[in-house]
Amino acid sequence: MATTDQLTESAEENVSWVQEDWIYIKTAIVLAVFTAIEVFTYFESVHQAPEWLLVLTLSFLMVIKFFLVAAIFMHLRDDNAIFTKMMVLGLCIAWPVYFVMAFAFGFLPDWNPILKVMFLLVPPAITGFWLGYSFKGGTGGHH
Amino acid sequence: MAVVEQEEAPLELESGEDQVTERPLGAFTRPGGGGGWRSWLFTVDHKKIGIMYGAAGLLFFIIGGIYALFMRLQLARPNNSILSAETYNQVFTMHGVVMIFLAAIPLGAAFSNYLIPLQIGARDVAFPRLNAFSFWVFLGGGLFLLTSMFIGGWWENAPDGGWFAYSPNTGVLFSPSKGIDFFAIGLQITGIASLVGAINLIVTVLNMRSPGMTLMKMPVLTWMLFIVQLLLLFAMPVISVALFLLTFDRLFDANFFNVAQGADPLLWQHLFWIFGHPEVYILILPSFGVISEIIPTFSRKPIFGYPFMIFSGIAIGFMGWGVWAHHMFASGIGPVAVAAFSVSTMFIAVPTGVKILNWLATMWGGRIRFTTPMLYATSVVAMFTIGGLSGVTHSLAAADTQQTDTYYIVAHFHYVIFGGIILGFFGGFYFWWPKMFGYFLSEKIGKSSFWVMVIGFNLTFGPMHILGLQGMSRRIQTYSEGQGFDLWNLVATIGAFLIAVATAMFIANVFISWRAHRAGKTPAPGPDPWDARSLEWMTASPVPEHNFDETIEVERQDEFWHRKWGKDETGRVVRRATAEEVAHDGSNTNVHLPSPSYWPIVAALGLPIIGYGLIYNLWLCVVGGLFVLGGLYGWVFEPVDDPNDDGHHDHEAHGTSEETRAEEVDENSSEEVSVD
């Protein structure tokens, strides 16, 4: 359905779209690299590392990937703060609630209790920090 | 699944316009805006939807009340045999499910739908068609649940696992009838309705406020309802998960609650109560909001400590997520969890106490008028305090293990649910009735029915405290003589019938007052019959279809009050203007409104059909699926204009320029896409 208008436009932009979208491509590369690292932990030599270390590393990478997609692909980085708040609200309820449920079941592996508390607190802390950051351009509730 | 719609272009739909010229333009016309039953079936007007929520909620309240009366009849005397044990199980389950999911939540939704847009000065909700969809989904799910009473035999297939349906009791092994399937699927459907409604109203509150209406200028009711929507938004997925697991277990032989495979029944309890405790606040906060409007109005004082009211509501909303396991103290969750949840439960009493104190302080020194709504509101403060105090006794785990599954628990939650919620809602009915329908309910009948109801309520549930502490278990079909239960059970039964009488008096009041109004015997209420404070009173009664004649610029909290009243030099409060001078008279007929739509009801109709299909015959699922798909398809390709939209609306009245609007219609006439 290319109109003449679009044809001329795309002729101009033929080279430049990669540059314009470079931020997304860059993000995708970073995500791919992180995924590669994650998968790498599965293979024999690395897999022998202590369980808690593997879990910590993998969770860290997971959280980073999560926020990269949310911040850049989903535009939270520079979109209205209210979107971030809604998402973070969901996360801030979901994570502790289900984590406490896991606690009550005792189905968490038998790690150091300090580590368990860290697990409970770190993601909400990160999200909370992010929430604070999102207030920078916050328009919530005011004209 | 949310359906995100590209919203309609502004459309003309005159208020009070009667004639409908149905001009069928194939399958994709939009219904006209005329009167009659069509105007209700296809409406997207938040006020009509709110009224339908209220009517449906009241109907289900009466049905649930009839169940309760049968239970009380059965328990009136020892060794009674009105209901068999099997039927009794089904009746108490249906009573709980109907009252909580089909009466209390929708009555809250009625207030949310009707009042949120009015109180924030908006024309409608953010997604009018989604609003209609969520009502019809709710109604379909509710009726689906009720049909379990007679499908496959009279009281054979109703759910029988209690409203919280503990596994593995609800597995096929222990509950072989279809009842739990109806329970799980029916609640799943009403859950969709709540979720969709919550998304809609959250967006409305966040994004549709009139200019100047900051969050901290919103009325307390709107705030409480907003918190309720947030709770629904996050609690509904949790119960959805639980119900999915249960459904898969029963229909597809999954193992989630199959103890033989090593499953843990506590999973259900956790998931259910992670939903269930926020649910308690979903039920109570609307009523808190309602009385926070009534008490200042009839005390002629602003609400005491407005920010404290709001933040205690928010605190309740958050802390409500951290106390669920206090429902499970007797389930063996371990001492650490019990201790932690004990403490958090004691803490959550604090914000509620703040609210009670604020209501009392609002009344303190006020010029109180004890009208019917005010009577109900004050009774909420008193009754809820009793229920709240018995609730605090549950937070002591040692005491709670004695009270679990006794009538003490029944007494507690009826004091908060009936005393806190239902009484508050009746107060709300009396308060907003003139606004909604344009006539007063009789104060005389109202006051007498109030006293009958409060006395009946205390007679019913007060003795249950004693029964429970004497050791009478809840959910038992009968008891033998000589255990000391006889007297108080009889008293409770008498009380239950008094509540029924009071409810009947309310219904009678509606009709009697309406006839008196028709005969011209009662004065018209005018826009502001109670000298109230918030924006919904700033327009005509009943509210015209377009809500407000013009956008209201809000400067203060209680904007409407401040437009009516001011202070003179000496600081005395003096009237600056009458309500009639300030309020809009609804004469602006030149307002664009979203056009009604066939498709929400069509799409909603498919869900119960899918439900029956899952239980009885999978082919029915295909039929239901086609309804849903067809509904969504129609929804997507529905024209933005309605067939009547050609020209007869060129009123010269208020001159928002027609040209701009025509342009907008053009911009929007690209097809809508529905995002599932």
Add this chain to the structure above:
Amino acid sequence: MTETATTETSNDHSEDHVSTLGVSNDKLGMWVFLGSDCLLFGGLISTYMLYKDRIGPDDLGPEEMFDIPFTSVSSFVLLMSSLTVVLAITALRRNDIRRCRIWLLSTAILGAIFVGGQVYEFTVFYREGLGYTTNLFGTSFFTLTGFHGVHVSVGIIMLMSMYIQSMRGKLTSANEEKLEIIGLYWHFVDVVWIVIFTIVYLFPQ
């Protein structure tokens, strides 16, 4: 990428109401829904975590079943589909319909490859003797990944309906917000898979 300012097209009484936050209702609605969906997947993931090890000593469990290299590839495919959908959105913003359509189609195809991979994985599991009802691991694994698969499929349907619109010439930069909303949903599904992939597949069993 932010057009927060005044995209009022979707506000149905834009002439007398400026939206309070300066954002479109539709987009806000989608975000609100996504926030709530976190709780849905949270519940399913917790259920899986609780049940994955509750199997008999000879039962088929995660260790025997998972084929990490295979799943890594399909995870990578889904990850890249997030890139393509964002490229489609920016192309549409530049009114570059041709490229937008290419990216749309490739997103849908990548998504379909992912779902296909999931179906293949399920079939392999089934052949090896792990059915839906075999044990708690099977039940909870199939439910969790199945729910995610349904989400992806719904996303594919939405992308394809967008693509069909473009075939009828109805796709213009005016529709950008629609596509962006679909994109949000798509990214969210991707994000959920990031979590599932790490927790379900990669955590030491």
